[in-house]
Amino acid sequence: MTSARGLVAAQSARFAALDPLLPPATEPPMDGHVITAALADGERVAGVISHQRFDRLSTTRLWSAAEVWELLPLVGDTQGMDALLKRWRRHLDTQEIGEDTACVVHWPSRDTKAARAFLDHGLVPLSVLGIRLRTPHPHVPRTLTIRRATPHDLEVVLELSLVELEYSSFVGSTIVRPEAPALKRRALTDRLNNASPIWLAERDGIAVALAECAIVSSEPGTSAAARLPRGRWGYVNCVSVLPGARGSGIGQQLVAYAHQELHRMGAVGTYLYYNPPNPLSSVFWPRQGYRPLWTVWEVRPASALR
Template identity: 65%
Template sequence: MTVGRGLVDALVAAQGTRLSTLDPLVPPVSDPPDGDVVTAALPDGSRVAGVLRHQVHERMSAARLWSATEVWELTPLLGGAGAAGMDALLRAWRRRLDALRPAATDSACVLTWPSRDVEATGVLLDHGFVPLTVVAVRRAAPPPEPPGVTVRAAGPDDLDTVLALALAELRYSAQVGSTVLRPEAAEVKRRALAERLAAGGPAWLAERDGIAVGLAECSLVTSEPGNWAATRLPTGRWGYVNCVSVPPGARGTGVGRRLMAHAHRELARLGTVGTYLYYNPPNPLSSVFWPRQGYRPLWTVWEVRPAGALR
C-alpha cells in the first residue's frame, strides 16, 4: 500500500463495523494484500481505496479449470461508504484497466464481497459484474419459531400497513434485480392493493403484539389452453406469490417461514395445484429463502444491462 497507514486503518475499521451490521457471519476485516493501489474521491471529500492484483495462470495450472487465464482481482476498502463508495472505486478501476490493457480474451475482473450488501450488489450489476460463484454457509441449527407471532387475513382496513410493507420489499428488490423503483410506485401500488384487498384477494399479515412483521400478498391464476399462463405453467389453478415482505428487524427469526406455511395451506384450500413466484438470483435473501420453501427454477430470464451492452 502506498496510501497512508492512518487512512488504511480508518477504512478497515469503518468497513468492519458496516459489514458486521449487514451480516454477523462476515469475519473481521483484515489488512488488504500487497498490490497496486487504486483510490477514488467521494463528493464529500472522503476517499475509498482498493488493492489490485494481477495474475496469469500457467497453461497446465489447475486454476485454469475454474478461472480465466489472466485475472485482475480487486480488494475494496470502502470504509463506511456503501453504493457511492463502490461505484467510485469501480470507475477508478475501469480507468486503470484502460492503461493496463488486459487480454482481449480469456481474462477476467474479479471482486469478492459480502452477499448481503445489497447496495453493492446493485452497483456491481450496473458495472457489468455477474454473480457466478458464492461462498455458502449453513448454521448448525435452524432459527427458532417466532414467539407470539400470529397470521391473519388482510382486509381493506389494512391498506396502509400492507402498502408500507409492499413498498419496503420493492425498495429492497430494486437493489438486486429487475425491479425498478419508479416515482409513481406508491400511487400505483396503493391503487392495485386497494382493489385486491377490496375484492378479498388472498393476502395475509404476520403480527407480533399487534404490530405487522410480515406480509404475503398473493393472487389466483388459472392456466388453461389459449391464455398467457398456459405458456408458462401446467394446466390448473395456481397461487401466485406476488410479494412477501419481512422488515429488517424481524428477518431471520422464522416469520417468513411461518407466514408462507399459512399462505400455502390457505392457497391449497382454495383449490390450487401449486404456487409460483419470481425471484432474483442476486438477491441474497430470496435465493436462500425460496428454495427452502420448496421452490425450484422452471424458467430463467436473462438480461443485458444496459441494452447497448448486448454482445
C-alpha cells in the same frame, strides 16, 4: 407456416426432455419482428422480437425497464441460440435505444447449454420463476398471529410492499420510480377491495410481514399456459418482512400458512419470481420447496447486448 410448426414441435420435445413440468412450446405471435439465422449444418432457427413501451403510470415499470425488446426463440432441438442472439444484436443496431431499456428472454432454467450462450452475449439471470407442487408442508411452529388483510389495512400493506420493492431494487429487475407509492396504492386498493388472498403476520398486535398472493388459472388461451402446467395455481407475488424482524422465522411461518390456504382454495401448486442475486430469497425459497422452472435473462440498457 410448416417450418415454424416443425421448430415448435421439436422445441416442445426438447422442453419435455429438459423438465417434465414445462408446458409445450407454442408458436410466437406473428405481430413482432421475425428474425432467422442459418447454422453451420444448414439448419435454420428463428425468433420473434416483441417491442414494448410501458406508460409512466403502468405498474409494469416497477419491475421492468420503460422500453423492452423481448426475444421469443424458436430453436427446435438445435444448439442455435448463439446464432439467434447474434442476429438479434444486428437487429438492435437498426434501433434507436435509450438508457431505460432492456433486452429480455424467458428460457427453461435447466437448459444449461442455452445459458452459456446468454452469458456470452451479456445477458444475466435477474429473475427465476420458481415452482412448488402441492406437497405436505413441514410443520412450522406458529408464534405469530396471521390473518387475512382487509381494505382497512391498506396503509400497512402498502408500507410492507414498498419495503420489499426497495430491497429488491438492489438485487434484481425492480426499479423504485417516483410513481411507485401511487401505483402500489392503486393496485393494492383494488386487490384488497376484491378480497384477494393477502395475509398479514402480526407480533404483539403489530404487522411485521406481508404475503400478497393470487389464484391464477393455466388453461389453453391464457397467458399463464405458456409458463405453467395446466391447472389452478397459487401465485406468491410478494412476501415482505420488516427489516428489524428478518432472520427470526417470521417469513417461514407466513409462507407455510399461505401455502396451506392457497392449497385449500384448490391450487395444485404455487409459483413465484425471485432474484438469484438476492442473498436472502435465493436461499429462502429453495428451502420452502421451490425450484427453478424458467429463468428470465436480461441486459440493461438494451444496447449492451453483445
